[in-house]
Every structure is written in C-alpha cells, then in structure tokens.
Amino acid sequence: MIYTLVRPALFRIDAEKAHGLALKALKHAPARKAPGFAAGLATRVAGIEFANPVGMAAGFDKDGEVPDALLGLGFGFAEVGSITPLPQSGNPKPRLFRLVEDRAVINRMGFNNGGAQAAVERLEARLGRPGVVGINIGANKDSVDRVADYATMARLMAPLASYLAVNISSPNTPGLRALQDESALTGLLDSVIEARGAVCGADGPPIFLKVAPDLEPADIDAIARIAIDRKLGALIVSNTTISRPPLSSPHAGESGGLSGAPLRDLAQQRLRDFRKATGGAMPLVGVGGIATAEDAWARIRAGASLVQLYSAMVYEGPGIAKAICKGLERLMKRDGFATVAEAVGTT
Numbered sequence: 466m467i468y469t470l471v472r473p474a475l476f477r478i479d480a481e482k483a484h485g486l487a488l489k490a491l492k493h494a495p496a497r498k499a500p501g502f503a504a505g506l507a508t509r510v511a512g513i514e515f516a517n518p519v520g521m522a523a524g525f526d527k528d529g530e531v532p533d534a535l536l537g538l539g540f541g542f543a544e545v546g547s548i549t550p551l552p553q554s555g556n557p558k559p560r561l562f563r564l565v566e567d568r569a570v571i572n573r574m575g576f577n578n579g580g581a582q583a584a585v586e587r588l589e590a591r592l593g594r595p596g597v598v599g600i601n602i603g604a605n606k607d608s609v610d611r612v613a614d615y616a617t618m619a620r621l622m623a624p625l626a627s628y629l630a631v632n633i634s635s636p637n638t639p640g641l642r643a644l645q646d647e648s649a650l651t652g653l654l655d656s657v658i659e660a661r662g663a664v665c666g667a668d669g670p671p672i673f674l675k676v677a678p679d680l681e682p683a684d685i686d687a688i689a690r691i692a693i694d695r696k697l698g699a700l701i702v703s704n705t706t707i708s709r710p711p712l713s714s715p716h717a718g719e720s721g722g723l724s725g726a727p728l729r730d731l732a733q734q735r736l737r738d739f740r741k742a743t744g745g746a747m748p749l750v751g752v753g754g755i756a757t758a759e760d761a762w763a764r765i766r767a768g769a770s771l772v773q774l775y776s777a778m779v780y781e782g783p784g785i786a787k788a789i790c791k792g793l794e795r796l797m798k799r800d801g802f803a804t805v806a807e808a809v810g811t812t
C-alpha cells in the first residue's frame with residue numbers, strides 16, 4: 466500500500482541509486498522478527514530448515530549488508546552476493562535498467578561488490594542469529610585462475626553460510642558461463658568441495674549450483690549428472706537470460722541479463738527440463754519472473770522445492786514475500802496439500 470505511493474518517486478530516480486536507497490532504508494529500519502506463516506510452509510531442503518520456501522535471490526544484497534532485514538520482511542531465506550575474493554567496481558554506469566512496460570530489469574552490473582574480507586566481517590557479526598542465509602560466490606573479472614577464486618571463496622564463506630551458491634551463470638563476466646561446460650564444471654566443483662572440506666570437515670554447508678536459462682538440452686543433462694554425482698545440495702534454476710523475448714520498453718536494446726516477467730516462462734521451462742534430467746533426485750530452486758503466489762505455486766508444482774525472486778520486488782515493493790507466502794497458504798489448501806513439500810513436482 467505505502468509502496469504504491471512511494472514507487473512513482475522512486476522510479477524517477479536512476480535505478481542503481483534507487484537500489485542504494487532501498488538498501489539504506491533496510492539497513493536503518495528497526496529490527497523486525499520474521500513474520501509467521503502456516504506450519505505447512507516450513508520445509509526442509511538439503512538438510513536445512515526453511516521457515517518458508519520464498520527466498521530473496523542473489524544480487525539484491527551483494528555485500529551481505531541486510532540479510533536479517535530481508536528475513537524480517539518475510540523471506541524464508543536470503544542469498545547474499547555474488548561476492549568475489551577482491552573488491553571490484555563492476556561495469557561502467559549506467560548498468561541497471563527498469564523496463565517498466567515489461568515489468569522487467571536488464572542489468573550488466575558485472576559483480577560489483579566490496580570483496581570477501583568486508584563481507585566476512587559483516588557476516589561473522591551476524592553469526593548465531595536465526596534464519597537461512599546463503600552466500601553466493603563468484604570470481605573476479607581479472608582473475609588469472611577463476612577456479613582458485615571459487616575455492617578461496619568456499620574456504621572463507623563455508624563457516625558463515627547456511628549454503629554456498631556457486632554462481633557460474635552471470636552473463637556479465639566474460640567467459641564465466643563457460644564454467645558450465647562438463648569438464649570445467651567437474652574441476653570447479655571438486656575444488657570447491659575440497660576447499661569446503663578443508664575448513665568444515667564433513668559438516669560443511671551444502672553447495673547449490675546456479676545455472677543460466679540459456680542452456681542446450683545436452684548441457685542440462687550433463688549438469689544434472691554432475692550435480693547428482695557430486696552430491697550437491699540443490700540446483701538454482703536460473704540466472705538472468707541473454708535472450709530477448711519481445712519487449713516494449715525503450716531500454717529493451719540494452720545489453721546484459723534480462724530478468725522479471727519476460728523471463729518467467731523460460732525459467733519455468735528450464736526448471737521442468739532440470740526436473741526431468743534429475744528425475745527428482747536433486748532439489749531445485751526455481752527463480753526467474755516470479756511475482757505472485759500463483760507464479761511461485763506453479764514453480765513448486767513443476768518441481769521447485771524453494772523459489773527466489775528479485776525483479777518483482779522492484780515493482781511490488783518490500784511486502785512481496787509476505788504476500789506470496791499468504792497466497793501459498795491459500796493455494797496449498799485449495800489444492801489439498803498439507804505442506805509445500807508434498808506439492809513439489811506434482812504437475
């Protein structure tokens with residue numbers, strides 16, 4: 466309600482500046498206890514207890530500044546990052562665009578973040594607080610050994626994370642998505658698993674792998690096989706797309722990754738593809754174009770154990786997680802499920 470009044474003013478401001486203001490507002494808002502929902506929304510995935518299945522996707526809180534504030538808004542989990550070993554400024558501005566007519570976003574941020582050290586200090590300070598906080602890790606643009614970057618990040622972040630999300634699907638770091646190729650991916654995951662083991666032994670956080678929606682069927686089969694073989698905790702499907710479905714906004718021609726409503730059907734299809742390829746043997750996190758409880762429910766019924774969103778919060782405001790959870794309670798009841806977990810992969 467309040468957001469409907471604030472939004473026109475916010476949308477007159479440059480998108481990246483508005484994002485900065487949103488972060489600032491969350492940082493200074495009084496601490497809030499996470500709202501409660503029906504018990505059936507709580508779910509256990511990869512050995513982690515989630516209060517509800519609706520998470521904040523990576524990229525909103527790149528530096529791990531406001532995970533607790535996000536949990537206080539009703540998100541069942543917050544994924545911070547992507548964080549890289551060294552701080553980096555990302556691509557030249559402007560690099561973030563609202564496509565209002567399409568309820569979409571195009572970004573070519575390029576992993577702008579304050580680096581691992583600053584994030585470690587921040588995340589160490591919140592250790593012991595309740596709530597699931599995943600840490601999404603990436604590689605520096607100028608790194609000569611990207612696999613070593615992921616291993617470094619796994620070593621630094623494993624003790625602080627509920628789960629580690631290995632992001633090899635950002636379209637804004639040249640060459641990064643090549644890590645999705647079979648032999649590169651195997652080597653990368655082995656290094657990350659070894660690094661996690663070196664600091665956490667057998668008790669380390671599960672590893673989630675975040676993939677692009679722009680994959681060929683053969684890639685999907687190979688990734689599914691490797692994920693099962695390496696006993697990953699989950700696959701996050703998906704990142705932004707470099708494809709361009711029909712768009713009507715004046716910013717449609719900007720380069721970068723497209724997210725929001727025009728990504729929804731593609732991300733839903735990729736989720737189905739991964740469900741088929743994994744045969745239900747690997748939990749999936751559905752992300753891309755989710756804006757309503759109906760979208761989240763469709764993703765869950767198609768095989769997602771958890772969902773995430775980012776772009777829809779730009780358009781719907783900070784009440785979105787709560788609204789979706791309330792809607793999920795209703796849809797669960799309507800379709801005769803006592804828990805969300807029971808509904809996963811039922812269409």
Ligand SMILES: Cc1cc2nc3c(=O)[nH]c(=O)nc-3n(C[C@H](O)[C@H](O)[C@H](O)COP(=O)(O)O)c2cc1C
Binds near residue numbers: 547632675704755
């Ligand atoms: C501005 C922006 C920055 C993002 N940064 C990251 C990132 O650093 N790491 C990552 O894994 N995904 C990043 N993403 C992708 C989102 O996590 C998500 O996968 C994608 O936006 C699709 O979800 P949505 O349609 O709900 O936004 C970013 C998305 C946006 C819009």
